[in-house]
Amino acid sequence: MTTPTLPIARSRLRRSLGFTERLDVPRRLSLAAAAFVVLMVGLLLSFITWNGVQLFAHSGVPLSEIFSGTWHPDPSTQSAAIFGLLPFILGTLFVMVIAALISMPLSVGLALFMAEVAPRWARSITQPAMEVFVGIPSVVYGWLGLTVLVPFLRTNLHDLGFTVGFSLLAGALVLSLMILPTITSVALDAFVTVPGEMRGASLALGTTRWQTIRHVVLPAARSGVITAVVLGMMRAAGEALAVQMVIGNRPVIPTSLAQPMTTLTSQITLDMGNTVNGEAWNEALWTMGLILLLISLGFVVLVRRLSRPAKVKP
Amino acid sequence: MTVVRQPPVPSPATDRVPIAIDVPTPRLAAPAVAPPKLVVHGLNVFYGAFRAVRDVSLAIPPNSVTAFIGPSGCGKSTILRCFDRMNDLIASARVEGQVLLDGEDVYAPTVQAVELRRRVGLVFQRPNPFPMSIYENVVYGPRRHGVSDRHRLDEIAEQSLRRAALWDEVKDDLRRKSGLALSGGQQQRLCIARTIAVDPEVILMDEPASALDPSATLRIEDLIAELRRTYTIVIVTHNMQQASRVSDQTAFFTMGEDRAGYLVEMGETVRIFTNPKEQLTEDYISGRFG
Amino acid sequence: MTRTLWADRAATAVLWAIAVFVVAILIAIIGHFVLASIGTLSLDFVTQDPSDVAIGGVGPVLFNSVYVLVLTLVMTVPLGILGGIYMAEYAREGRATTIIRFCQELISSVPSIVVGMFGLALFVSATHWGYTALGGSLALLVFNLPLMARLTEQAIRAVPEDERHGSLALGATKWHTIRHVVLPIAIPGMVTGVILTAGRIFGEAAALIFTSGLSTPTSYNYANLNLLDPRSPWSPLHPATTLSVFIWKSNAEGLGLFVRQVADSSSALLVIMVLVFNLSARGLGRLLQRRVTGA
Numbered sequence: 001m002t003t004p005t006l007p008i009a010r011s012r013l014r015r016s017l018g019f020t021e022r023l024d025v026p027r028r029l030s031l032a033a034a035a036f037v038v039l040m041v042g043l044l045l046s047f048i049t050w051n052g053v054q055l056f057a058h059s060g061v062p063l064s065e066i067f068s069g070t071w072h073p074d075p076s077t078q079s080a081a082i083f084g085l086l087p088f089i090l091g092t093l094f095v096m097v098i099a100a101l102i103s104m105p106l107s108v109g110l111a112l113f114m115a116e117v118a119p120r121w122a123r124s125i126t127q128p129a130m131e132v133f134v135g136i137p138s139v140v141y142g143w144l145g146l147t148v149l150v151p152f153l154r155t156n157l158h159d160l161g162f163t164v165g166f167s168l169l170a171g172a173l174v175l176s177l178m179i180l181p182t183i184t185s186v187a188l189d190a191f192v193t194v195p196g197e198m199r200g201a202s203l204a205l206g207t208t209r210w211q212t213i214r215h216v217v218l219p220a221a222r223s224g225v226i227t228a229v230v231l232g233m234m235r236a237a238g239e240a241l242a243v244q245m246v247i248g249n250r251p252v253i254p255t256s257l258a259q260p261m262t263t264l265t266s267q268i269t270l271d272m273g274n275t276v277n278g279e280a281w282n283e284a285l286w287t288m289g290l291i292l293l294l295i296s297l298g299f300v301v302l303v304r305r306l307s308r309p310a311k312v313k314p
Numbered sequence: 315m316t317v318v319r320q321p322p323v324p325s326p327a328t329d330r331v332p333i334a335i336d337v338p339t340p341r342l343a344a345p346a347v348a349p350p351k352l353v354v355h356g357l358n359v360f361y362g363a364f365r366a367v368r369d370v371s372l373a374i375p376p377n378s379v380t381a382f383i384g385p386s387g388c389g390k391s392t393i394l395r396c397f398d399r400m401n402d403l404i405a406s407a408r409v410e411g412q413v414l415l416d417g418e419d420v421y422a423p424t425v426q427a428v429e430l431r432r433r434v435g436l437v438f439q440r441p442n443p444f445p446m447s448i449y450e451n452v453v454y455g456p457r458r459h460g461v462s463d464r465h466r467l468d469e470i471a472e473q474s475l476r477r478a479a480l481w482d483e484v485k486d487d488l489r490r491k492s493g494l495a496l497s498g499g500q501q502q503r504l505c506i507a508r509t510i511a512v513d514p515e516v517i518l519m520d521e522p523a524s525a526l527d528p529s530a531t532l533r534i535e536d537l538i539a540e541l542r543r544t545y546t547i548v549i550v551t552h553n554m555q556q557a558s559r560v561s562d563q564t565a566f567f568t569m570g571e572d573r574a575g576y577l578v579e580m581g582e583t584v585r586i587f588t589n590p591k592e593q594l595t596e597d598y599i600s601g602r603f604g
Numbered sequence: 605m606t607r608t609l610w611a612d613r614a615a616t617a618v619l620w621a622i623a624v625f626v627v628a629i630l631i632a633i634i635g636h637f638v639l640a641s642i643g644t645l646s647l648d649f650v651t652q653d654p655s656d657v658a659i660g661g662v663g664p665v666l667f668n669s670v671y672v673l674v675l676t677l678v679m680t681v682p683l684g685i686l687g688g689i690y691m692a693e694y695a696r697e698g699r700a701t702t703i704i705r706f707c708q709e710l711i712s713s714v715p716s717i718v719v720g721m722f723g724l725a726l727f728v729s730a731t732h733w734g735y736t737a738l739g740g741s742l743a744l745l746v747f748n749l750p751l752m753a754r755l756t757e758q759a760i761r762a763v764p765e766d767e768r769h770g771s772l773a774l775g776a777t778k779w780h781t782i783r784h785v786v787l788p789i790a791i792p793g794m795v796t797g798v799i800l801t802a803g804r805i806f807g808e809a810a811a812l813i814f815t816s817g818l819s820t821p822t823s824y825n826y827a828n829l830n831l832l833d834p835r836s837p838w839s840p841l842h843p844a845t846t847l848s849v850f851i852w853k854s855n856a857e858g859l860g861l862f863v864r865q866v867a868d869s870s871s872a873l874l875v876i877m878v879l880v881f882n883l884s885a886r887g888l889g890r891l892l893q894r895r896v897t898g899a
Contacts, residue, residue, distance in 0.1 A: 033686035036749070037711075042707075044719070047726065048718060105622075137808070201505070210616065244855075272813075426609065
C-alpha cells in the first residue's frame with residue numbers, strides 16, 4: 001500500500017488562510033462567513049466616508065465652515081445656510097468628559113469594593129447588578145431621564161439656572177449611569193489581575209488594607225483603570241437616544257451645565273428622518289456621522305496603546 | 315535546663331497517644347536564660363470544618379534560628395502564619411489556643427494585627443518585590459508607618475540592604491533599577507531587606523530558598539546565620555540539610571490520620587538530627603518517608 | 605499609627621457606601637418602573653392594539669420586537685457560528701486573522717446610530733425597500749454578527765486540546781471533530797452568548813429608527829400568512845416599529861392622552877424582558893454545562 005501524501009496548498013494565499021489540506025466545504029463556508037464580516041465592515045466604512053464628504057464634494061461647503069459655531073441648515077428663512085458643526089462636536093466632548101467625571105468615583109469605587117473589600121455574599125449581589133445595569137436598554141434610561149430627572153432639575157434647581165431642565169447636566173447624569181457598568185467591569189478586571197502576593201507582601205509589612213490598595217493595587221492597575229475610563233467615554237460619545245431625550249437639542253455652543261445644548265448623536269437622531277437625500281442638510285448629517293466614526297476610531301487606537309502590556313523597567 | 319515532660323493524654327479523635335515534648339523553660343533562679351520570644355499553647359487551626367493543626371505547644375527562644383521541618387501539608391506554614399496573624403486573611407480560618415509574643419496573646423481583641431506585623435515580619439516562599447525601584451521597595455514599610463524624613467529613609471535603606479547582604483550589589487542603582495529586574499536570589503534578599511527595614515523583632519521565613527538555585531540558597535543561609543544575632547528567626551523548610559545547617563532548634567511535625575498536623579518532637583538541632591527520641595522523627599530524617 | 609487605622613476604616617466605609625448606593629440606584633430604577641406600571645401593565649396591555657383615546661396596548665409593537673429579534677437571530681447565529689469556527693479552528697494567525705479581528709473591534713466601537721445611518725443608506729434608500737423589518741434586521745446583523753463570531757470563537761477555544769486530539773487520533777476528519785466533539789462542549793458557552801445577544805437586540809433602538817421605521821401599526825391581521833404581502837405582519841417587507849423605538853417615539857411625538865403610562869409600562873416590560881434574558885442566560889448556561897460535563 002502506498003502511503004498517501006497530503007496535497008499541500010499550492011499558493012501562499014491559501015496557506016495563510018489556513019488551507020493546508022484539501023479544500024473542503026465546511027472550511028469554505030466558515031471562511032465565507034468570516035469574510036462576510038470583513039465585507040460588511042468595509043461597506044460600512046466606505047458608505048459613511050463617501051456620504052460624509054459629499055458636503056464638501058457635492059455641495060461645495062468649505063472645510064473650515066464646519067468649525068463655525070453657527071448651525072443654520074435651512075436656507076429658506078435666511079440668506080444662506082451655514083453648517084457649523086462646532087456646537088455638536090463640543091457638545092459631544094463636554095457630555096462625554098463630564099459623564100466620565102461623574103461616573104468615575106462611583107464605578108472605580110465599586111470595582112475596588114468588589115475586588116478588595118466585598119465578602120462573597122456581597123459580590124454575588126453586585127455582579128448580577130452590573131449585568132442588569134448593562135442590559136437596560138438606552139431608551140429606558142432616556143425615558144427615565146425625561147420623566148424623572150428633567151422635571152426634578154426644572155423644579156428644584158430652577159434658581160441655579162435650570163430653566164427648562166433639559167441640560168448638559170441632565171445628559172451627563174444619564175450617561176454616567178449608562179457607562180457605570182462599563183467602567184466598573186474593566187476596572188475590576190484590572191484590579192483582579194494584580195497578583196495576590198503583592199498584597200500579601202504589603203500586609204506582612206504591617207500596613208492596613210487601605211494603605212495596600214492606595215500604594216500597591218492602584219498604582220499597579222493604573223493603565224487598566226485609565227483604559228476603563230476611556231472605554232466609558234467612548235460609550236458615552238456614541239450614545240444617541242438617551243442623550244437626545246434629555247439634552248434639549250439646542251444647537252448652541254455649550255456654556256453652562258444648566259442650559260440645553262446638543263451633541264453629534266442627538267442631532268443626527270433628530271434630523272435624519274426629516275432631511276432629503278442629496279440636500280446639503282442631509283449631507284451635513286452624514287459628515288457628523290463621519291466625525292463620530294473618526295472619534296470611535298481614535299478611541300480604538302488609544303485603547304490599544306493603553307492596553308499594551310507595561311514594559312518592566314530595565 | 316529542666317525538661318518538662320507533659321503527661322501523655324489520649325486524645326479522643328485518634329487512638330494514638332500524643333508524644334511528649336521537650337520544652338526548655340526558664341528557671342527563676344537562673345536569669346541568664348532568656349524567656350522565650352514566642353510561646354504557643356494548645357494551638358488548633360481550622361479551615362472551615364477541617365482541622366489543619368492539632369494541639370501544638372512549643373516555645374521559640376530569642377535571637378536564634380528555629381526550623382520547622384516535616385512532610386508537606388502538615389501545617390508548618392499554617393502555624394508560622396499564626397505568629398503574624400497572616401491567617402486572618404483567609405476567611406475560613408479559625409484559630410484556637412494561645413500564641414504569645416513576649417508573653418502577650420497576639421489574638422487578644424485589643425491587639426492590632428497591623429501593629430503585630432511590624433514586630434513580626436514574614437518572608438515568602440517566592441520573592442515578591444513590588445513593581446517599584448529597589449529604594450522604594452525597601453522604604454515602603456517605614457514610609458507607611460509615618461517616616462517621611464528623606465535622610466532617615468536613606469539611612470534605613472542603606473542599613474537594611476547592608477544587613478541583607480545586598481548593598482554592595484545595588485548601591486549604585488537604588489532608584490533607577492526596578493525590584494523586578496534583579497535575579498531570584500537578589501529579589502529574595504531585597505524582600506528580606508524590606509522586612510528588616512521596619513525593624514521587627516521576629517522574622518518568619520516560609521521556605522525562603524525553595525524557589526532559588528543552589529548558590530543563591532547558600533547565600534540566603536549565610537544571611538540567616540548572620541541575622542540571628544539581631545532577630546529571632548523561625549524558618550519553615552522542606553530541606554533537612556538546610557535545617558541542620560542553619561538552625562539552633564528544630565521542630566518536627568507530621569500529619570496524623572485525620573490529616574491534621576501535630577508536633578512530634580522539638581529540641582536542639584544537633585540532638586534531633588543525631589539522636590532523635592521518636593521513631594517517626596528518625597524515619598523522616600533518614601528519608602524513609604516525606 | 606491610629607491615623608492609618610482610622611483612614612482604613614473610613615476608606616472601607618466609603619467603599620461600602622458606594623456599593624450600597626449603586627445597588628440602591630438600580631433597585632430604585634426597577635422599582636420606579638414597576639410602580640409606574642401597576643394598573644396599566646397587564647395581559648391586555650401586552651396584546652391589545654395602541655390607541656389614541658385609551659391606554660390601549662402594545663401588542664403589534666411587541667410582536668414587531670419579537671419578529672425582528674427572531675429574524676436577526678436567524679441570520680446572525682448560523683453565520684456567526686461559522687465565522688467563529690473559522691477563527692477558532694481553521695484560521696492561521698497571520699494577516700487574515702489580524703484583519704478580521706481589527707474589523708470586529710472596529711464594528712463594536714462604531715456607535716449604533718451610525719450603523720443605523722448605514723442601514724438607511726443601504727437597506728432603505730439604495731434598495732428602495734423603504735422602512736422594513738428586513739432592513740432593520742440587516743442593520744442589526746452588521747454589528748451583532750462580529751460579536752456572535754467572537755463569542756463563538758471564545759467558546760470553542762475554551763474546549764481543551766485533549767478532546768480534539770483524542771478524536772483526531774482515532775482518524776476522524778477535522779470537520780467531524782468539530783461537529784461531534786468540539787461543538788457539543790462549546791454549546792453552553794455559545795447558548796449563553798446567543799441569549800445575551802438576543803437581550804441586546806431586543807433593547808436596541810438607535811439602529812432601528814432609520815431602518816425599520818417609526819410608524820405604529822394600528823392593528824395586525826395575524827391570519828394573513830402571505831409573506832410577500834407587506835400588510836401581513838409575518839412579512840419582513842413592512843415597517844416594524846419595535847418596543848424600544850416605540851418608547852423613543854413617545855418622547856419625540858408625544859401624541860395621545862396616555863403617553864406617559866404607556867411608555868412607563870413599555871419600559872417596565874422591556875426591563876422585565878432584560879431580566880428574563882439575563883437570568884435565563886445564566887441559568888440555561890449552567891444547566892447545559894452540567895449536562896455536557898457532568899451527566
